[in-house]
Each structure stands twice: as structure tokens, then as C-alpha cells.
Amino acid sequence: MILNRYLFKEIALNFTATLLVLSLIIVGNTFVRLLASASSGDLPLDLLGNMLLFGSLKNLLRLIPVALLIGMMLAFSRLYRDSEMVALGASGVGPKEFYRAIFSFVLPLTVLMAVAVFIFSPQLEVQNQALRKEMYQRPEAAGIPPGQFVTAGNKTNNYTVLAEGIDDSRTVMERFFIRVQDGANEILVWAQSAILFVDSATGERFLQIRDGYRYENDAERGGMSIIHFKEHGVRIPLRSFTRSISIESVSTLELLAVASPANQAELQWRLSIVLSTLVLALLAFPLSYTAPRQGRFSKIAVAILLYGLYANVLAMLRGMMERGELPAWIGMWWVHILMVVLAFWLLRKYYGKPA
Structure with a gap:
């Protein structure tokens, strides 16, 4: 129990710090982009704050999986640097004990992610679309x-x-x-x-x-x-704007009711955001393995590249499903399975066959 609480604390602190830093970067970039639109007259100044809020909340959900991956790797890399991993291994502590602590933190986070992605995210997008419609009807938006x-x-x-x-x-x-x-x-x-x-x-x-x-x-x-x-x-066609109803604002129940390619793609995309939290948590522990005299941050760079490949493949498959080029039964699920297989392969490589 003491070890579980210690590892839980390390993961939670590093995850929170990483999420905060990434959020500040995203909020800063969003603010600069919106401020540029406001200065050019495309965005009314009184709507700047609301647009920043909705844009930041929307991106926050997508940041959680990568923040979890980087935060966990920072936590375990510190344990390797301070030789605590060696001491724990010599004491008979194996991957099972680490995963017990990992998933005691990740499972509640995944439940919260599922509620946010399947229920609150579409409602947030509805508010965002309403705000954009109001902005579109402002005289300033027409120049x-x-x-x-x-x-x-x-x-x-x-x-x-x-x-x-x-x-x-x-x-x-x-x-x-x-x-x-x-x-x-x-x-x-x-x-x-x-x-x-x-x-x-x-x-x-x-x-x-x-x-x-x-x-x-x-x-x-x-x-x-x-x-x-x-x-x-x-x-008065003073400026050209493209307006379309975003499928991200459609509720999950409505997506389940109509089995169109676009709806199937959106459903699998939402599910992928939730599943990626579990998949990356499973992958983070073996991926953070650091040999003696190996750089602490070398594996983090590999993890970020791997996450970029993972996310881009999912986005590519989503686009193919929306266009009807990929059947829904193939979908995105196999990408998650490949990442899980990679995690188990790394576990066996670095920690041997489980007893």
C-alpha cells in the first residue's frame, strides 16, 4: 500500500505538471491566433474571451492522453535516475505492482474522459457553434x-x-x-x-x-x-466564409441512431480518445525503461514520436471512414491493438517473461 501510494503520487504530480504546461502552450497559441483575428476585424473583441474558453476546453481533452504518457515517463525516468527502480527490482517489485499503481490512477481518469468525450464534448461544441454563428452575424464579421x-x-x-x-x-x-x-x-x-x-x-x-x-x-x-x-x-457578399454544421456537435445517441460513414467515423474517433488513455498508460511503463548511463529524456523523445505516429494514423483512418473509403468494421480498433502488442513486447524485452 505504501508503494502504491508513492507511485500514485509520482504519476499524479508529473501528469498534472505536464498537463498544465501543455495547456498553457495551447491557450497561448489560441489566444495569439484569436487576437490576430480580432485585430484584423474578423472577430469582435467582446467575443474573444468566450472563443478562447471554448477553444481551450476543446483542446484540453485531446491533451490528456499525451500529457499522461509524458507525465508517467517523467515519473519513471526519475525513479531510474535515482536508482529507485533498481532497489525496487531487487526487493521483488515487478511490473504487476507498478501497473496496480498506474491503473489505480488511470482508470478513474478514463471514466472521467469517457463522460467528457461522449456527453459534455458535443454540448461544448454546440455552444461553440452558437458562438460562431453569433460572430458570423455581427457587422464586424462582414467587414x-x-x-x-x-x-x-x-x-x-x-x-x-x-x-x-x-x-x-x-x-x-x-x-x-x-x-x-x-x-x-x-x-x-x-x-x-x-x-x-x-x-x-x-x-x-x-x-x-x-x-x-x-x-x-x-x-x-x-x-x-x-x-x-x-x-x-x-x-452583401463582402467576405467569403464557409459554414457547416460540425459533426462534433452531434450527440453520441444521435450518432448511434444513424449508421452513416461520417457518424461511424466520429463514434470511433471519440472512443479512440478514451481508449488512447488506457493504451498509452500501458505503454508508458516499459517505454520509460532506461539503461545505466542512458539519458533521462531520450526515451521521452521516442515516446512523443510514437504518439505522433499513433495520433496521425487514427486521424488518417477517420478521414478515410468519413469519405467511405474504409469500412467501419476495419475502422480504428486495430491501431490500438498494435500499440498494446508493442507494450507487451517491450515488457517482455526489458522485464522478461512474467512468472
């Missing part, structure tokens, strides 16, 4: 910052837009002006307010302009027609 003229298009087909101000809700543009040049036809619109909205069927942006005037030149008769309107709609 219409308040108080600035914005021009898009070419010499014969172009738009010039000006919104003098945007209200506190960040949705209504006040004292709105737009000039549309379509070949020889020129249209000027001035209105008290305008709202940007997105067509749910086509994904195109439209301006709902209220209480204004439309000025249009008449090429055939000459002169200009003036129309006063209460409400008017104009399509």
Missing part, C-alpha cells in the same frame, strides 16, 4: 467596422458600405449607407438602420435595411429614380 468606408469587388461590380455607428447589442448598424455598382447600373441606399442576418438555407449574408431611400440611375430613360421604403433587403 463593416463602425465609422469606416468598406469597399469590395472589382471595377465594374463592387460595393461601398458605411455604418456610422453600431448599437450596444452589436447587431444594429445606425445611419447606414451602401453604394452598389453592377456594371452600368448604380444603386445608392441610405437608411436609419440596418441589420445583418444569415440565410439558414444558403448561408449567404443579407442586409435588412429599414426606413431609408433607394437611389437608382435609369440607363434607358436617363435620370435617377428615388424610392422611400420602410424595409429593404440587399445581399
Whole structure:
């Protein structure tokens, strides 16, 4: 029991420290990317914090397996460096005792991972998609910052837009002006307010302009027609955005209900995130074996490369399943089996045949 608590503590401390460092790196990179989008006008500043939160939580689940692998290897590498592994081996402590401590920590973590991946992760993605939809419908996302003229298009087909101000809700543009040049036809619109909205069927942006005037030149008769309107709609493709409903936001029960290739791929991907926690925990102990006078961090570099290969193969298989190029019965399960076989092979190589 004393040994079990000691090893549990070593694994937990190193895992927590590794996860914290990796999280700081991911959060920092996400913040820099979002800040660049905000500075270029693609992301409203008031949504920066929420986007950072959702993006960081989403990436955190994917960091846990690799953080566990590196943390466990750091813990066992220290035991090898301080000759504690040699002393424990001489005292009759074998891999069974180590795995008892390993899985007393990993099994509860895996249960939490399963709950997070299968239940909370889709809900988190729904919130993320809702936030992106709100961002997409903001005037700033269409390239219409308040108080600035914005021009898009070419010499014969172009738009010039000006919104003098945007209200506190960040949705209504006040004292709105737009000039549309379509070949020889020129249209000027001035209105008290305008709202940007997105067509749910086509994904195109439209301006709902209220209480204004439309000025249009008449090429055939000459002169200009003036129309006063209460409400008017104009399509405004100022920037090109690709919008699609992410399958990551679909609940696990809905994925089980429809056996499409994309749903099968997503289900196996979610299961792979959970299984990789157990697989990497099984692999970490024999992979951390360090011979005398061997560098402490040499095996960690090998582990990171091995994890990169493992994760990339799973991602490649996921893409093949989504495109229907790989049957679901082949899927991703065999990759986990290969990693388990590798773990047992390393155990036998370094620690001999179990008694």
C-alpha cells in the first residue's frame, strides 16, 4: 500500500505538471491566433474571451492522453535516475505492482474522459457553434467596422458600405449607407438602420435595411429614380466564409441512431480518445525503461514520436471512414491493438517473461 501510494503520487504530480504546461502552450497559441483575428476585424473583441474558453476546453481533452504518457515517463525516468527502480527490482517489485499503481490512477481518469468525450464534448461544441454563428452575424464579421468606408469587388461590380455607428447589442448598424455598382447600373441606399442576418438555407449574408431611400440611375430613360421604403433587403457578399454544421456537435445517441460513414467515423474517433488513455498508460511503463548511463529524456523523445505516429494514423483512418473509403468494421480498433502488442513486447524485452 505504501508503494502504491508513492507511485500514485509520482504519476499524479508529473501528469498534472505536464498537463498544465501543455495547456498553457495551447491557450497561448489560441489566444495569439484569436487576437490576430480580432485585430484584423474578423472577430469582435467582446467575443474573444468566450472563443478562447471554448477553444481551450476543446483542446484540453485531446491533451490528456499525451500529457499522461509524458507525465508517467517523467515519473519513471526519475525513479531510474535515482536508482529507485533498481532497489525496487531487487526487493521483488515487478511490473504487476507498478501497473496496480498506474491503473489505480488511470482508470478513474478514463471514466472521467469517457463522460467528457461522449456527453459534455458535443454540448461544448454546440455552444461553440452558437458562438460562431453569433460572430458570423455581427457587422464586424462582414467587414463593416463602425465609422469606416468598406469597399469590395472589382471595377465594374463592387460595393461601398458605411455604418456610422453600431448599437450596444452589436447587431444594429445606425445611419447606414451602401453604394452598389453592377456594371452600368448604380444603386445608392441610405437608411436609419440596418441589420445583418444569415440565410439558414444558403448561408449567404443579407442586409435588412429599414426606413431609408433607394437611389437608382435609369440607363434607358436617363435620370435617377428615388424610392422611400420602410424595409429593404440587399445581399452583401463582402467576405467569403464557409459554414457547416460540425459533426462534433452531434450527440453520441444521435450518432448511434444513424449508421452513416461520417457518424461511424466520429463514434470511433471519440472512443479512440478514451481508449488512447488506457493504451498509452500501458505503454508508458516499459517505454520509460532506461539503461545505466542512458539519458533521462531520450526515451521521452521516442515516446512523443510514437504518439505522433499513433495520433496521425487514427486521424488518417477517420478521414478515410468519413469519405467511405474504409469500412467501419476495419475502422480504428486495430491501431490500438498494435500499440498494446508493442507494450507487451517491450515488457517482455526489458522485464522478461512474467512468472
